[in-house]
Structure formats: structure tokens, C-alpha cells
Amino acid sequence: MTEMSQPSPSLLLRALPTDPFGDGPDVAGLPAAFLTDLALRHLSRKGELKLYALAQQLGLTAQVVDGLLIHMRTQALVEVPRRGTLEGDISYVLTDAGQRRARMAFDKCHYLGPAPVPLDDYVAQVHEQNSQLQPVRAQRLAQVLGDMVLPPALLPSLGSAMNSGKAIYLHGASGTGKTFLAEHLVRTIEGHVWVPHAIYVDGEVIQVFDPIVHRPAQAGAGMGRSLLRDLSADGRWVRCDRPVVIAGGELTLDTLDLAYDPHTRMHIAPPQLKANNGIFVVDDLGRQRISPTELMNRWIVPLDRHVDYLALSTGTKFSVPFDVRVIFSSNLPPDSLVDPAFARRLGYKIEIEPLDASAYRRVVAQACQRTGVPEERPGVQHLVDNLHPRHGQPYLPCIPFDVISKIADLARYRQSPPRLTPEALEWAWANYFGLPGRDAPANDAPLSGD
Numbered sequence: 001m002t003e004m005s006q007p008s009p010s011l012l013l014r015a016l017p018t019d020p021f022g023d024g025p026d027v028a029g030l031p032a033a034f035l036t037d038l039a040l041r042h043l044s045r046k047g048e049l050k051l052y053a054l055a056q057q058l059g060l061t062a063q064v065v066d067g068l069l070i071h072m073r074t075q076a077l078v079e080v081p082r083r084g085t086l087e088g089d090i091s092y093v094l095t096d097a098g099q100r101r102a103r104m105a106f107d108k109c110h111y112l113g114p115a116p117v118p119l120d121d122y123v124a125q126v127h128e129q130n131s132q133l134q135p136v137r138a139q140r141l142a143q144v145l146g147d148m149v150l151p152p153a154l155l156p157s158l159g160s161a162m163n164s165g166k167a168i169y170l171h172g173a174s175g176t177g178k179t180f181l182a183e184h185l186v187r188t189i190e191g192h193v194w195v196p197h198a199i200y201v202d203g204e205v206i207q208v209f210d211p212i213v214h215r216p217a218q219a220g221a222g223m224g225r226s227l228l229r230d231l232s233a234d235g236r237w238v239r240c241d242r243p244v245v246i247a248g249g250e251l252t253l254d255t256l257d258l259a260y261d262p263h264t265r266m267h268i269a270p271p272q273l274k275a276n277n278g279i280f281v282v283d284d285l286g287r288q289r290i291s292p293t294e295l296m297n298r299w300i301v302p303l304d305r306h307v308d309y310l311a312l313s314t315g316t317k318f319s320v321p322f323d324v325r326v327i328f329s330s331n332l333p334p335d336s337l338v339d340p341a342f343a344r345r346l347g348y349k350i351e352i353e354p355l356d357a358s359a360y361r362r363v364v365a366q367a368c369q370r371t372g373v374p375e376e377r378p379g380v381q382h383l384v385d386n387l388h389p390r391h392g393q394p395y396l397p398c399i400p401f402d403v404i405s406k407i408a409d410l411a412r413y414r415q416s417p418p419r420l421t422p423e424a425l426e427w428a429w430a431n432y433f434g435l436p437g438r439d440a441p442a443n444d445a446p447l448s449g450d
Helices: 032-046 051-058 062-074 096-108 119-131 138-144 152-164 178-188 292-305 357-371 377-391 399-414 422-433
Strands: 091-094 168-171 192-196 198-201 204-207 237-241 244-247 259-261 266-268 278-282 307-311 317-321 324-330 348-351
Touching (some): 032 051, 032 062, 032 091, 032 096, 051 062, 119 198, 119 317, 138 152, 138 178, 152 348, 178 278, 292 307, 357 377, 357 399, 399 422
Parallel strands (some): 204 266, 278 324
Antiparallel strands (some): 259 266, 307 317
């Protein structure tokens, strides 16, 4: 199948038997009773739905939903209050028996989205999307990191680390831009991925699609070589940019397991599952509410075998792909956090060092452009050649914007043009680092309106 070929409406829908909702095989990989309950919940909430509207709600083809509704009518669960001129104009509502069955369906589960994807279909899709992944090339990496000031010698290590598929450990002083770098690295992985709204496992629904993590691809965006399947006609899937999940100090062992809500009787996918075919950044490793050793012990198998093991609230255990580029970011060297066994599974340990003076000046220029503070040579020299050496402060890329933005803040307060003067920088530096008494620079420009 070529990249732009148009397959049948849904490659993942099973073939329909003559009586799909009798005692025959499942439909779309789901038990007929489960689909019936899901349709009942939708009809209960909406009150009245046409065939195609219900098909859209369920994310299934009209052919499948038509068979479902025929089955529900034979059980006296739905009725037709009125007919349109066309078959698709027929509306359906619940009967009294349907309302009772719908309440029972809500007692089982409150899920109201598109039909879940069977676990086997999800696993197959993740593996296919991983197999179509193109290697990171030097040109692509340079393009993605073009707005970052990095030592050229660092790029081959970053590119090789991304192509390895192994965990990456970025370490260095706070403020060297490790997290910012990790967020940029996801853009080196080209193409989009299909993400299901939910997964069906052993009678339970696991919500996967998260609007905070998964950004739907813009309309008209090319499929890309990583999406040979066109599932756009299958409403159970959403075409998204590759996901990026960032977890910081809030991370716990419980976070990495399925979350179960006893009120809705639904499971929520853990962050590493939401990040499949993308990047998972563990920021500030060593500052979580769990020790690094506990975290490493939890992930030692997934990182080694690319398989994670989860458990439902019923006790059923199952495996899912761990197709995640994990990036650990820490202020501490790896030897102080992990034992040798786990250190071997950290494929690349890359130190991000402070900048030299020349590279730092480029960051200062970027900060001036971002804040709208005109770049002035005396001010830049004072910052680089005076303030940093005097206070023994290394050239960290976070400092220019943080300091210069305070000059912009002061200018807005005074309603005067911002100036990158040595006096203004002394004041901004003292406010940034919490140094004792430093008066604001004189205001040379009159207030607007005076």
C-alpha cells in the first residue's frame, strides 16, 4: 500500500458476520454487549440521535451502527419516533426498557467517547508507527535546534542518542537549558501518529487520548512516511503530533500505573502510555517524591525490553509497548543517582555545560530581541565582562532573558523606553539574584502623557 493510497474506511474493523450481534464473533474487536451499553449511554445523554450522528459519536462506520441498532430494536431497547425521507434521516430514542438498561450501563461504566480500540489493535499500531520512524539526520537536528545556542560538538551526541532509542540522561548545572533542549528534541522525530481515544482490555475502558498531551495534527498536514495507514475514516483514532510528556517533582510510583476512578469506573492511562511514539521527559530527577532508585527499579524492565506491564483494578495484568524516548534531566551526575545496573540502561549520558563568553553573547542578543530591549554594546560588555566575573556566575543560558526581562518590566512601569545600560543591569541583576539594596536606574525619559 502506497503512502497516499485510500484503503477501506477502517482497516481495523473486523468483517461483519450475518448476525453481528447474535452469538457470533465480536464486532470491531469488541463484545456486542459492550457496544450496546455504549450506544445506550450516548442515546441516554443525547435523547434522540440519527443513525449517522450515533455512528459519529461511536467512531464506527454507519454499516456497523446500523447492524447494532437493528439488534437493539429486536431487544426493544430503541424505537423510531419519526421517519425522514431518507434512511439516514431516521431518528432513534430509548424505550422504557432501553432507559432501564442505560441506567445499568452507567452503573458499569460512565465512558461516553468513541468506541475503544482493542488492545491488540493498539499494540499493532504502536509497533507499526515505530517501524516507520525515520532516523534523525544532522541537517534535521541542526534545523530543530537552530534557535538554541549549543556547542557544535554536542550535536553528534544528541543525534546519535535519539537514533539509539535508548534512554538519555542530560545532566548539568541548573539553568543550562536541559529541559528546553529535551522539549526541542521531540521535533527531530518527524511525522504524526494515530492515538486512540481509549483502549478496551478485558471488559475495562482505559482512556488514552489527553488533550493536554495530544495535539491533533493541523488539517491538511501531510501524512508523512510514519503514517502509512489512513485511519481518518475511523473515528476511534486521532491523528496527532508526536506527544511530549514532561513530569517533574509530582511524579510518584502510583503515577506510572493505571489510575482508576471508582465513581466513573474508568481507567486513565499513565503518562508513559500517553507518550508512546513520542518523548517522556523526567525533569529534575532526584527531586521527585520518590527516590531515583525506586523510579529506576520501576522502569528497568521497560527501558531494557521496551515493554511495560500494567494492572487493571480487577487484578488483570497485561503488557503494552514502551515505545518512548525517555529523557532524564538532572542537576546531578548519573553516578550519584543510579546503581551500575541501571546506569548501563541509560544509553547516553550527556553533560550540558555552561556557555563560553562568545556563545553567551548570542544568547544575550536573543534575549534582547525577545524582550524588546534594544541591544547596547556597553550594557552587553558590562553583563559579560563585569557582572558574571564579579559574582563568580557561570554563563548559563537562562540568565540573559531572566535579567533583561526585568528591565522591560521596569520600562512598562515607568512608561519609558527600555535601556540596556550598566545601571539598569546592576538593578535587574540584584533583583534576580536577591542581592541587597540596589536602586533603580534613573529615568531619563518623561512619562507618556506628561
